[in-house]
Amino acid sequence: MGGPLILTLSCADQPGITARVTSFLYERGCNIIEAQQFNDRAGNEAGDRFFMRVAFDPDGIDSGRLGAEFSDFAKAHAMIWKLARQDRPCRVIIMVSKFDHCLVDLVYRWRTGELSIDPVAIVSNHPREIAIRSDIGEIPFHYLPVTPGTKDEQEAALRDLAEENQADLVVLARYMQIFSDAQARHFAGRCINIHHSFLPGFKGARPYTQAYERGVKIIGATAHFVTGDLDEGPIIHQDVERITHADSAADLVRKGRDIERRVLAEAVRLFVEERVLINGNRTVVFRA
Amino acid sequence: MGGPLILTLSCADQPGITARVTSFLYERGCNIIEAQQFNDRAGNEAGDRFFMRVAFDPDGIDSGRLGAEFSDFAKAHAMIWKLARQDRPCRVIIMVSKFDHCLVDLVYRWRTGELSIDPVAIVSNHPREIAIRSDIGEIPFHYLPVTPGTKDEQEAALRDLAEENQADLVVLARYMQIFSDAQARHFAGRCINIHHSFLPGFKGARPYTQAYERGVKIIGATAHFVTGDLDEGPIIHQDVERITHADSAADLVRKGRDIERRVLAEAVRLFVEERVLINGNRTVVFRA
Amino acid sequence: MGGPLILTLSCADQPGITARVTSFLYERGCNIIEAQQFNDRAGNEAGDRFFMRVAFDPDGIDSGRLGAEFSDFAKAHAMIWKLARQDRPCRVIIMVSKFDHCLVDLVYRWRTGELSIDPVAIVSNHPREIAIRSDIGEIPFHYLPVTPGTKDEQEAALRDLAEENQADLVVLARYMQIFSDAQARHFAGRCINIHHSFLPGFKGARPYTQAYERGVKIIGATAHFVTGDLDEGPIIHQDVERITHADSAADLVRKGRDIERRVLAEAVRLFVEERVLINGNRTVVFRA
């Protein structure tokens, strides 16, 4: 039964939509803890779009029954929606290649209870030694090497793993392999990548070297959903730091590690708290 | 008639409050443009407190009638509330002493239409020459000098001026005189000061010299409501900038000018857009 | 006679170069106030490169004679160098199109003595009305309209103006015309542009619209030297600010104005204090 629930939804904007949703909850005795909404007036041929996140105390109502009732309501308003239990940790697969700073950071935040995740698997295209500096303990580690010839199989193995473990989210924590289009589509909206540049600057490989060569005075990192368009998916979070002419490309890599790990951790936190809604190629992020 | 209205309110938290407010508006054909709420669970003897801001299109309903109807509703829920017209500029008195950078900045933002204010008066304890670098044009300038012996009169003159001009807000744009307790109470909740430090550090006089002597590595500025407790009123907005050992106290003053003017302008913008609600000695700030 | 001098230089790195330069000054009784150096070890076919800035009190030595003597010394070390008088304001031409926020800001900083510039001319491709909100007073305003057919003449007129006025610097303060290659070469190293994006992201036109459409979470501005490659010149300074999904493209424009004016003012300050040295397509910036 009951801890708080989180309802997220989007639909075409329509009169009284806030009143209807909040009345639906009120009539069932639910008590709103936190609510945010956003009307995207930029519009398009389909008109304005409405986004909402409501965290509420269901006051003893079964979340299954509530969900069933809301389903009818949602259908009538052509909503995309989700009802999540706040106390249920997000089941996460963490993927990593050679650099372990994001992995170490996510694992630490999980161990301290800061991130409400359940790391169901760590996957790497490198052997387990990659993870020795992190306290991964009992988290299953899967070594899934990949070559051009085995990419299809390897991607299938990840999909199987995700299904077996009922993973809610795949986090590319400096995983340096590029998903095929099909794989990106399969994990659409539930795969977050950390790109080590302030996108859209310095897409592709070796962004710190590119940044050094261009002589920028600020570097950054970007957490975004993975799509078939490399480095073009909806951006969830970004952060930056000031650099100077005296910073070598290696200094940028060092400074970048700090930015990357905090940007990725924040994006994962926002996702697991159901604060990120996709709006075409952009995101709506409902911070507390 | 006409343009969007902004409803702000606070009351004791109670079940269904969001639903009731949004339904009240929906039943009268109002269309919500933007809505935010906050439940302050820190509580106190009086229990949790609920804050809300709703911007909506009244769809032809007279704002006077709507206000009258909401008044009854609000009374029933023991609300503190306000219904404002978004298209009505906030009537502002700007007070200044010797440093004009905040005045110049506010006037520029008004002239470009960025700040929806109507500057009904500029008041200074120094003669008009103080304002020569700003394009104050037709804004009435009032020279209200003050000495220990004339402070009471001078403060009365400001109160008269505010009343005659129906001022909604008094902005202390580096006005270096301290309000008496009575004056601070008179303008409670409608007088914003810019303090040239990152409060609560370096209260009182010469904060940049204090910051220099303490050797801090970051300086800042704070916009807050004026209360009888000097530099202790509810904080609306703050910002900071990095400094180094090579910055002299004069450098801090120069860098501080930039921080001060943008912090004050942002606080004024938040206030005139009805985004700042007072919560005891703190503020709730509903950004878009 | 008189005030402090500033020596800036770059040359191939060589043993004892710091000792030689500082001894040269010491032997002539000059007293160093501030000194910075940078050895660019990234190297290239020509080897490492050395950069230095020394501010010093010449202790009564004539700057002309000192310059003549240093000239021989510099030749022997194949230096690019400059000896500037700190108390001589930089002669600046400010160019502007429709948006006046950077112009207003630079003029204000000049009037308050914050920026050590001598604004010898304001040039616009729009009539004088563009500058009415700034306190340009006695600064000569030149209306130089431009059409595809008159671009050559117009650019020649600017060159003449710069020569007549012995301008040290041309500042493109939101001047929306693109220099021809020849013009860019003519003003190489002495023309600063403010680009309203965080380069290299969103080059070209309408960067805020591009930023909005891409859904970035941070926007910025970039001050750079103008070169023939549009938006590709050496970057002097950048700054950024956080935005959210709720910011419209118009909000980005508004927030951007604040970033642009402070980034441009800082770049001009760094230039006029001789703190910016060009290093290929990058800059060395010696902050105090």
Add this chain to the structure above:
Amino acid sequence: MGGPLILTLSCADQPGITARVTSFLYERGCNIIEAQQFNDRAGNEAGDRFFMRVAFDPDGIDSGRLGAEFSDFAKAHAMIWKLARQDRPCRVIIMVSKFDHCLVDLVYRWRTGELSIDPVAIVSNHPREIAIRSDIGEIPFHYLPVTPGTKDEQEAALRDLAEENQADLVVLARYMQIFSDAQARHFAGRCINIHHSFLPGFKGARPYTQAYERGVKIIGATAHFVTGDLDEGPIIHQDVERITHADSAADLVRKGRDIERRVLAEAVRLFVEERVLINGNRTVVFRA
């Protein structure tokens, strides 16, 4: 023999001091890699003060002999100075109480080679379990509990440990016991504390609760040298982050952890790279 050396010094400002130091090195065949200086013109009764840091390649000269020769030179100029080997890791004792995020972070940065430290001991007033989430491996762990009655002994034990291990630096990585005056004096200039507030705001205990109650809009952390005056020692580094009314005191603690660990790590990095010179109650920090 040798890798690069780092010379740091301070003395009364005097004509030609830069030339003399750099010539001293040049005459001995040393090649400067990086050099910074600062003349503190704020002065006091003793006049202006000069600070310098020079990293150089000794070109085969024995650092012992160089130090001996420099010692005479330094005496003649009444210098406080130090000659350090860049390739010799700083011997560090890390002290921790219950919160391990700074410890975990420092250990990780050591393991990846980012921080050039040699962690000779971890000391806690709590048993070893405190460190289970960090990969402390072979680093000796010392449990030194403390009660009012045993404080003197416990402090003596730390002094012994520091001496036995020839520790260069003691890092209070959220060590919640206050050093006695004598202990603070003993470790003067070689003990860094992380305070979980943006000093000088919110000194003393429970700064995040204080920050929450005051309603500030930005929180921060401060790394400083420990002195007998609690939270008043010379500040090395600070950083901040924006918060809102919706952040509870617990949220501030969570956000604060990220700021604390990066501020402390940066302060330790600056210290071990010999970039921090003490200037009375302030610091000179020579960043690259």
